[in-house]
Amino acid sequence: MAKSDSIFLQLVSKRQSRWLKRLQDLPLRKVVAGSVGAFCFLAVWQLVCMVGLLKLPTPIRVISDTWELIINPFYRGSGNDVGLGWQILSSLRRVAIGFSLAAMIGVGLGMVIGSSRLLYEAVDPILQVLRPVPPLAWLPISLAAMRDNEPAAIFVIFITAIWPIIINTIVGVQQIPQDYKNVARMLRLSRKDYFFNVLVPATVPYVFTGLRIGIGLSWLAIVAAEMLIGGVGIGFFIWDAWNSSLISEIIVALIYVGLVGLVLDRSVAFVGRLLSPGDE
Amino acid sequence: MGRVLPFIEIDHVDQVFEQPGGESYIALKNIHLEIQKGEFVSLVGHSGCGKSTLLNIIAGFQRPTCGGVIMAGRQVTEPGPERMVVFQNYSLLPWKTVYENVALAVKAAMPHLSKAQRQQKVEATLEQVHLSGARDKYPSQLSGGMKQRVAIARALAVQPQVLLLDEPFGALDALTRGLLQEELMQVCQATGTTCIMVTHDVDEALLLSDRVVLLTKGPEANIGRILRLPFARPRNRHDVLNHPSYYDLRNEMISFLNQQKRRRHGTAVAATPYPRGGLTLGFMPLIDCAPLVVAKELGFFAKYGLEEVNLHRGESWQELATGVVSGRLEGAQMFAPMPLAMTLGLQGGPPQPLTTSIVLSRNGNAITLSRELWQQGVRTATDLRAYIEQTGERPRFGIVHPASMQNLLLRYWLAAAGIDPDQDVELVVLPPEQMVYYLEAGHISGFCVGQPWNSRAVRQGFGVIVTTSVDIWPGHPEKVLGVRPEWVEAQPKRHLALVKALIEACEYCDTIANRSEIAQLLCRPEYLDCEPEEIYKGFVMPLERGDGVETAFRPRFHQFYVDRSPCPGRLELLWIMTQLARWQLTPFPKNWSEIVEQVRRIDLFGFAARELKIPDSEPAGQSLALFDGLPFEPDDPLAYLEAVPIRRALDIREIEPSLTVLSPIYG
Numbered sequence: 001m002a003k004s005d006s007i008f009l010q011l012v013s014k015r016q017s018r019w020l021k022r023l024q025d026l027p028l029r030k031v032v033a034g035s036v037g038a039f040c041f042l043a044v045w046q047l048v049c050m051v052g053l054l055k056l057p058t059p060i061r062v063i064s065d066t067w068e069l070i071i072n073p074f075y076r077g078s079g080n081d082v083g084l085g086w087q088i089l090s091s092l093r094r095v096a097i098g099f100s101l102a103a104m105i106g107v108g109l110g111m112v113i114g115s116s117r118l119l120y121e122a123v124d125p126i127l128q129v130l131r132p133v134p135p136l137a138w139l140p141i142s143l144a145a146m147r148d149n150e151p152a153a154i155f156v157i158f159i160t161a162i163w164p165i166i167i168n169t170i171v172g173v174q175q176i177p178q179d180y181k182n183v184a185r186m187l188r189l190s191r192k193d194y195f196f197n198v199l200v201p202a203t204v205p206y207v208f209t210g211l212r213i214g215i216g217l218s219w220l221a222i223v224a225a226e227m228l229i230g231g232v233g234i235g236f237f238i239w240d241a242w243n244s245s246l247i248s249e250i251i252v253a254l255i256y257v258g259l260v261g262l263v264l265d266r267s268v269a270f271v272g273r274l275l276s277p278g279d280e
Numbered sequence: 281m282g283r284v285l286p287f288i289e290i291d292h293v294d295q296v297f298e299q300p301g302g303e304s305y306i307a308l309k310n311i312h313l314e315i316q317k318g319e320f321v322s323l324v325g326h327s328g329c330g331k332s333t334l335l336n337i338i339a340g341f342q343r344p345t346c347g348g349v350i351m352a353g354r355q356v357t358e359p360g361p362e363r364m365v366v367f368q369n370y371s372l373l374p375w376k377t378v379y380e381n382v383a384l385a386v387k388a389a390m391p392h393l394s395k396a397q398r399q400q401k402v403e404a405t406l407e408q409v410h411l412s413g414a415r416d417k418y419p420s421q422l423s424g425g426m427k428q429r430v431a432i433a434r435a436l437a438v439q440p441q442v443l444l445l446d447e448p449f450g451a452l453d454a455l456t457r458g459l460l461q462e463e464l465m466q467v468c469q470a471t472g473t474t475c476i477m478v479t480h481d482v483d484e485a486l487l488l489s490d491r492v493v494l495l496t497k498g499p500e501a502n503i504g505r506i507l508r509l510p511f512a513r514p515r516n517r518h519d520v521l522n523h524p525s526y527y528d529l530r531n532e533m534i535s536f537l538n539q540q541k542r543r544r545h546g547t548a549v550a551a552t553p554y555p556r557g558g559l560t561l562g563f564m565p566l567i568d569c570a571p572l573v574v575a576k577e578l579g580f581f582a583k584y585g586l587e588e589v590n591l592h593r594g595e596s597w598q599e600l601a602t603g604v605v606s607g608r609l610e611g612a613q614m615f616a617p618m619p620l621a622m623t624l625g626l627q628g629g630p631p632q633p634l635t636t637s638i639v640l641s642r643n644g645n646a647i648t649l650s651r652e653l654w655q656q657g658v659r660t661a662t663d664l665r666a667y668i669e670q671t672g673e674r675p676r677f678g679i680v681h682p683a684s685m686q687n688l689l690l691r692y693w694l695a696a697a698g699i700d701p702d703q704d705v706e707l708v709v710l711p712p713e714q715m716v717y718y719l720e721a722g723h724i725s726g727f728c729v730g731q732p733w734n735s736r737a738v739r740q741g742f743g744v745i746v747t748t749s750v751d752i753w754p755g756h757p758e759k760v761l762g763v764r765p766e767w768v769e770a771q772p773k774r775h776l777a778l779v780k781a782l783i784e785a786c787e788y789c790d791t792i793a794n795r796s797e798i799a800q801l802l803c804r805p806e807y808l809d810c811e812p813e814e815i816y817k818g819f820v821m822p823l824e825r826g827d828g829v830e831t832a833f834r835p836r837f838h839q840f841y842v843d844r845s846p847c848p849g850r851l852e853l854l855w856i857m858t859q860l861a862r863w864q865l866t867p868f869p870k871n872w873s874e875i876v877e878q879v880r881r882i883d884l885f886g887f888a889a890r891e892l893k894i895p896d897s898e899p900a901g902q903s904l905a906l907f908d909g910l911p912f913e914p915d916d917p918l919a920y921l922e923a924v925p926i927r928r929a930l931d932i933r934e935i936e937p938s939l940t941v942l943s944p945i946y947g
Contacts, residue, residue: 182359182365182367185341190388193384277375
């Protein structure tokens with residue numbers, strides 16, 4: 001009896017050690033580490049504000065101030081007075097329209113420009129000059145061109161996101177390895193076959209790098225643009241809160257903006273991985 | 281003799297790469313290769329010798345600078361599925377599964393097949409290379425060996441006419457490599473596909489190939505040797521390894537590759553100072569010293585910066601040769617076989633390396649028989665044989681030097697009629713200008729010598745010309761400029777200037793309108809010291825043979841420039857090498873291709889030729905034949921030599937190459 005007990009114990013301990021080991025390997029470790037990091041961050045924040053180094057509400061204060069806002073994301077009041085969820089959704093809608101346009105036109109243009117050396121040399125200087133223009137600098141032009149707030153905001157998203165998409169697509173097309181081109185030449189692939197079997201799959205990773213940068217920039221730009229344009233949207237919500245000195249609301253909105261930005265980036269990356277099979 | 285049209289002909293391909301800075305790098309030079317249908321040919325050479333470049337040219341990825349590739353009667357201008365390449369790095373599309381990779385090729389190359397037929401074809405090919413189990417895997421999930429199998433499957437699936445393999449197994453471990461080699465062999469044997477494979481693996485080449493093409497080390501790589509492998513097909517590794525000639529062939533390949541490794545390339549000489557002082561070149565008083573005389577008298581030397589060139593009239597050929605070897609002369613007119621014979625060691629003498637970069641003249645010799653012989657009805661070599669058999673005499677013939685073209689051609693002419701030149705007749709060495717006296721005195725019954733001595737014998741009535749060297753071997757090399765390899769390396773710029781000046785002088789000499797003027801120059805006391813009329817015969821006027829028959833003037837009786845005459849071709853020297861060995865004048869070198877390359881600096885000629893904007897490579901021709909039509913194939917000179925009926929015992933040995941033979945780079 002005693003003998004079988006000891007065997008049982010051994011089994012348990014073996015299983016336990018294995019379990020612990022797996023725990024160390026798994027993302028759970030990351031989760032724990034991340035949580036500890038976040039907790040430390042909040043603690044330092046709390047401490048710094050309690051001591052009075054920064055004139056900001058402490059984390060606990062923020063939560064108690066904005067509890068209503070947090071638990072009712074889809075609250076509907078009158079006019080601009082809607083829950084944070086609605087604010088975010090309307091910003092996302094603008095980004096979705098602007099970014100989709102940028103993606104379609106950017107990828108198309110990039111493929112055409114990347115395939116022709118002459119065209120590339122003709123267009124490259126323009127790209128290099130327009131690319132570093134900050135998103136908000138486009139806003140006045142955009143307002144002047146569109147004469148309306150809504151299309152102007154969408155245009156800013158579009159013009160901000162399109163450069164990295166075009167440039168990365170161009171690079172992708174130019175960087176198609178000579179090996180693949182040689183295979184295509186050897187098989188005398190038709191234009192259509194080359195496009196779908198070589199050009200598109202070979203450029204997918206580059207295109208998605210461009211799309212990830214593009215979506216990040218769009219989300220950066222929308223907040224700033226909405227602050228200036230007004231209406232429903234997370235940007236204007238922040239601006240409005242500032243005008244009403246509701247610092248806690250600003251902080252909550254910032255956290256939302258950050259989380260949504262993260263989700264957008266990861267979703268684009270995820271789609272990109274789905275579309276490049278065989279990639280290890 | 282009907283020639284079978286080769287399936288693939290690589291026709292005198294040159295590949296030059298323009299480098300930044302305006303310099304050009306000659307990767308391939310004058311590559312000529314014919315491949316028959318169903319053959320498996322390996323291209324073997326050191327890395328960087330341009331073998332992959334050659335394969336790319338055949339594949340159509342690259343257009344050669346010169347020459348072209350013809351396959352099944354059509355020129356290759358672009359890649360196509362009839363010439364599938366198996367790349368060293370596999371080049372599979374990573375976003376496609378094994379099946380899709382092969383299917384894409386089948387779809388593109390065989391659009392006429394139905395979907396089901398295509399599917400069947402892909403499956404069958406995957407089965408053939410044992411890949412059915414991996415059909416839905418992505419390349420990144422496969423080992424190197426598996427990936428190469430996919431690449432082979434992709435290539436075979438479209439049933440190409442030629443399979444081009446670029447070091448296909450280079451990146452694999454030994455075990456996988458062996459396995460894939462056998463699979464490839466089986467598949468190729470089953471399908472009868474023509475294959476061209478680039479490899480640096482000697483055993484791989486031996487196992488798989490019908491012929492192994494050994495390339496020399498670049499720059500200016502060309503075909504050094506071609507080995508034909510005797511292993512029967514279908515073959516397997518065991519039979520090949522146990523074949524009696526396997527190790528001989530393997531050694532031959534290894535020693536060739538080692539010889540090539542020894543080729544080093546001289547340092548840039550841009551900085552070497554241009555030496556002051558004169559240049560002394562030796563010549564013998566013969567019509568074919570014309571290019572040297574013309575270059576001096578008409579200022580071609582001066583044009584290329586060689587201000588002070590002295591021409592030294594030699595007492596004998598021996599004196600000129602020792603003059604060059606000792607350094608007293610910078611260079612000298614020599615018989616075409618002389619630099620080679622000196623390098624190999626003539627008649628048991630020590631090897632004294634000499635080299636040449638330009639052929640000064642071609643043809644110009646004749647065989648003259650005494651009038652007595654002629655009157656007894658001896659008109660040809662066959663008559664001579666009958667005469668010898670009848671009378672039992674052992675006639676004497678005059679030659680001017682054992683390593684002369686005249687000696688080799690006279691011996692060839694006699695032997696072709698069944699006369700053994702050492703037993704049935706006696707050959708004596710005499711100075712050329714004494715020949716006529718000896719003929720007159722009856723000491724000799726004939727001679728083979730250059731002009732004007734044949735014409736003098738005819739004019740004085742002692743002899744009759746029975747044949748000329750143009751009739752024995754049209755366009756044979758006659759005189760070359762022999763120099764020491766050390767001198768070429770020490771003063772490459774002067775050597776280059778010399779070659780350029782002489783090429784131009786040769787061109788001048790081959791313009792018939794200039795020849796009277798040249799004849800006037802030649803008959804001056806310091807040169808030939810003779811009557812102009814003697815020079816005219818054959819040079820500007822028809823050659824009188826003394827048999828009373830009127831003949832037309834033959835401009836090529838003396839040939840200096842036309843048909844790329846100055847180019848020191850390697851094929852012709854190889855033939856000369858066989859003849860020197862045939863009569864035991866020199867040993868036959870085991871490392872013959874290396875020696876030929878060392879003695880005939882076609883690369884230095886090419887350099888000069890390119891600066892003069894004239895063709896820089898050996899004229900076309902894979903084999904040569906003399907008047908009797910016996911073909912000489914350069915791939916196996918020993919077999920040619922062993923097949924001739926009359927010859928002395930062969931002395932085959934390794935000849936230490938001169939280490940100074942190397943390509944100076946002109947700055």
